[in-house]
Amino acid sequence: AKSQGRNRYQFFTEDMSERTHERMQMEQGLRRAIESDALEVHYQPQLRLSDRQRVGVEALVRWPHPDLGMVAPARFIPVAEESGIIEALGLWVLRRACRDIVGLPDCDGRQMRLAVNVSVRQFLRDDFVTQVLEVLTETGFPAEALELEITESTVQVIERSAGILDALKRLGVSISIDDFGTGYSSLSVLRGLPIDRIKIDRSFVLDLTENDDARAMIDAMLALGRSLRMKTIAEGIELAEQADLLTRLGCDEGQGYLFARPMPLADLRLSLTRR
Ligand code: C2E
Ligand code: CA
Ligand code: CA
Ligand code: CA
Numbered sequence: 001a002k003s004q005g006r007n008r009y010q011f012f013t014e015d016m017s018e019r020t021h022e023r024m025q026m027e028q029g030l031r032r033a034i035e036s037d038a039l040e041v042h043y044q045p046q047l048r049l050s051d052r053q054r055v056g057v058e059a060l061v062r063w064p065h066p067d068l069g070m071v072a073p074a075r076f077i078p079v080a081e082e083s084g085i086i087e088a089l090g091l092w093v094l095r096r097a098c099r100d101i102v103g104l105p106d107c108d109g110r111q112m113r114l115a116v117n118v119s120v121r122q123f124l125r126d127d128f129v130t131q132v133l134e135v136l137t138e139t140g141f142p143a144e145a146l147e148l149e150i151t152e153s154t155v156q157v158i159e160r161s162a163g164i165l166d167a168l169k170r171l172g173v174s175i176s177i178d179d180f181g182t183g184y185s186s187l188s189v190l191r192g193l194p195i196d197r198i199k200i201d202r203s204f205v206l207d208l209t210e211n212d213d214a215r216a217m218i219d220a221m222l223a224l225g226r227s228l229r230m231k232t233i234a235e236g237i238e239l240a241e242q243a244d245l246l247t248r249l250g251c252d253e254g255q256g257y258l259f260a261r262p263m264p265l266a267d268l269r270l271s272l273t274r275r
Contacts, residue, residue: 027083029065030076034085034092039063041096042262045271046115046233046255048107049247055106056113056147058255059097060262061089081119090122091131098141100265104272111145115176120154129167136171143172147197150175152183155193162193169194176233181221190228198225200251202236209241215249222250 033039043057063071080086094116106112122128136143148168155161155177165175176197177190181204200221207214218234225232234246237256246254263271 023079026076026079027085030063030080030085030089033063033065034088037092039089039092039096040264041093041100042264043097043101043268044255044262045260045268046113046253047259049243049251049254052259053107054112055253056115057101057268058115058149058262059093059101059117061093062262077119081121084121086119087122087125090117090119091135093117094132095135095139098135098139098146102139102141104269111142113145113147114141115147115149117178118148118150118154120151123150123154123161123164129164129171132168132173133171136173144174147174147176149178149199151178152180155195156183156189165194181217190224195228195230197231197233200232200234202256205234205236205238205242205246205256208245209239215245218246218251219249226250 040062041059042062043059045054046056046058047053048055061073061077063073063076065071077086080089097114097116101112101114104112125131132146132148135141136146168175174196175194176199177195178199179201180198182201198221200218204214204218204221208218222232224230231252232250233253233255234242234251235255237243237246237254237258239258242256243254243258260271
């Protein structure tokens with residue numbers, strides 16, 4: 001609290017308008033950053049757990065702000081979602097990431113798989129599938145190597161999602177359910193959908209080695225993946241013990257600080273030539 005002498009009501013309203021002002025500035029700044037290509041995309045490797053080889057990367061947006069420094073997505077993605085800016089931002093990230101990653105090899109010398117986050121508002125656009133197709137055509141990125149990460153709530157909220165997912169599948173793009181286990185998707189929702197991968201949320205990985213419940217949950221999600229013939233990936237792996245246990249439990253892939261942090265394209269390129 002700044003000024004303890006003031007009464008609470010005054011403090012509260014002042015705080016509110018300050019926040020509104022801050023938010024408007026952030027929206028404006030974001031719009032400008034998109035228009036002037038001032039955002040950045042960092043890439044975090046995704047590894048096959050059996051041999052710890054790199055099979056893909058996830059694109060994660062960054063906002064280098066002139067006054068605020070590097071602004072974390074946790075601060076501006078919610079603002080972008082509420083204001084609708086996420087639609088332009090998401091398209092910008094998709095285009096930039098496809099352009100950046102096209103031609104880069106995975107551990108087997110094939111096109112590196114690229115995972116891009118898609119927010120519900122983007123997904124809901126009538127022209128979303130067309131936008132994806134346009135970006136693929138324009139960048140030459142092979143559809144087979146593109147994976148879109150959508151959240152459990154996106155799958156659920158939208159009755160139309162099945163049709164959109166089918167259209168994306170026809171393009172050859174694959175779909176992953178992000179933050180899996182944190183939403184409320186019933187098995188019946190997942191069953192009928194063309195989903196390629198489930199991405200086990202970091203919160204389960206965090207408790208994995210200390211908490212039997214977390215382990216049971218992960219076991220259940222892996223079993224679900226197997227029975228629905230979906231691949232599995234765990235995010236937020238920070239400890240060797242977590243990676244080893246996930247490998248033993250049969251999780252296909254992993255991502256986390258243990259293996260690599262999200263990095264700028266230049267560092268990703270360097271790490272590829274050094275292998
Ligand atoms: P997410 O999609 O669940 O992405 C994973 C987040 O976990 C990233 O945070 C990543 O840097 C972080 N992370 C990776 N490994 C570890 C680890 O071992 N430990 C810990 N503690 N964290 C780890 P980041 O980059 O700050 O992004 C946060 C969220 O912002 C993302 O969560 C995603 O929901 C959203 N986001 C980021 N980029 C985009 C984007 O281009 N579009 C949309 N719609 N959302 C995005
Ligand atoms: Ca993600
Ligand atoms: Ca996630
Ligand atoms: Ca998460």
